Amino acid sequence: MKLRKKMVAGNWKMNGSVELVNQMANAVKAAELDNVDVVVFPPFPLLSNAINTGLNVGSQTVSHEEAGAFTGEVDASLVYELGCKYTLVGHSERRSLYGESDSLIAKKFARAQSSQLIPILCVGETEQEREQDLTESVISKQLDAVIDDLGVVSLDKSVIAYEPVWAIGTGKTATPEQAQQVHQFIRTKIAALDADVAQSLIILYGGSVNESSSELLFAQPDIDGGLVGGASLKPDSFVSICQSAQGNV
Numbered sequence: 001m002k003l004r005k006k007m008v009a010g011n012w013k014m015n016g017s018v019e020l021v022n023q024m025a026n027a028v029k030a031a032e033l034d035n036v037d038v039v040v041f042p043p044f045p046l047l048s049n050a051i052n053t054g055l056n057v058g059s060q061t062v063s064h065e066e067a068g069a070f071t072g073e074v075d076a077s078l079v080y081e082l083g084c085k086y087t088l089v090g091h092s093e094r095r096s097l098y099g100e101s102d103s104l105i106a107k108k109f110a111r112a113q114s115s116q117l118i119p120i121l122c123v124g125e126t127e128q129e130r131e132q133d134l135t136e137s138v139i140s141k142q143l144d145a146v147i148d149d150l151g152v153v154s155l156d157k158s159v160i161a162y163e164p165v166w167a168i169g170t171g172k173t174a175t176p177e178q179a180q181q182v183h184q185f186i187r188t189k190i191a192a193l194d195a196d197v198a199q200s201l202i203i204l205y206g207g208s209v210n211e212s213s214s215e216l217l218f219a220q221p222d223i224d225g226g227l228v229g230g231a232s233l234k235p236d237s238f239v240s241i242c243q244s245a246q247g248n249v
């Protein structure tokens with residue numbers, strides 16, 4: 001059975017500076033995090049700086065188009081050429097603030113993969129959907145948008161991030177049990193289509209992860225690390241979250 005390596009991804013959203021890139025790179029290097037894949041997702045203008053420090057880097061989004069008259073959009077192949085390895089796709093802020101639909105997100109996912117980027121597909125339910133017991137159907141629909149278009153095998157070179165919308169930036173982390181339940185649901189759903197893809201798939205948890213909550217979350221059998229927002233802007237906190245992943249290989 002293939003062991004899944006833990007991963008911790010820091011989504012800086014529209015925050016950060018050249019100075020923070022340098023501080024983060026120094027902190028991550030000093031911590032010698034050998035057993036965990038650490039990736040940072042700064043805003044586009046900081047990608048080169050971050051790549052030059054030797055950090056693993058990804059973009060927060062990419063265009064679903066390849067080239068042309070799409071002012072403000074960024075092509076995935078340029079992001080790859082710059083030296084990024086990953087891109088986020090379908091973060092809940094892209095879905096809710098910029099109207100990204102499941103079908104657009106599936107196109108971005110495809111475009112990322114055809115440009116050799118590894119997409120991190122973000123899925124998650126709102127508080128209202130959870131209260132209405134719709135968590136599993138919402139997540140199924142978000143996953144099916146990709147699976148139906150590109151096949152389950154497309155998930156082989158991807159990462160899934162489960163981010164309950166009610167936990168993002170709210171300080172309200174899902175309990176390890178709540179998160180594990182959804183991660184298990186995701187893995188079981190995918191296993192019904194392809195057991196090998198499901199077994200090796202990295203599934204991250206995101207939503208108010210900090211250095212106090214990360215250890216127990218990452219100890220859950222189907223939680224393979226975290227997608228961290230606010231705490232990824234503080235090098236000490238981010239490194240200690242990465243260390244807690246390292247202890248849970």
Ligand SMILES: O=C[C@H](O)COP(=O)(O)O
Pocket residue numbers: 011091163167168169170171206207208209227228229230231
């Ligand atoms: O991409 C990261 C998530 O939106 C989580 O953000 P947060 O850790 O600030 O809640």
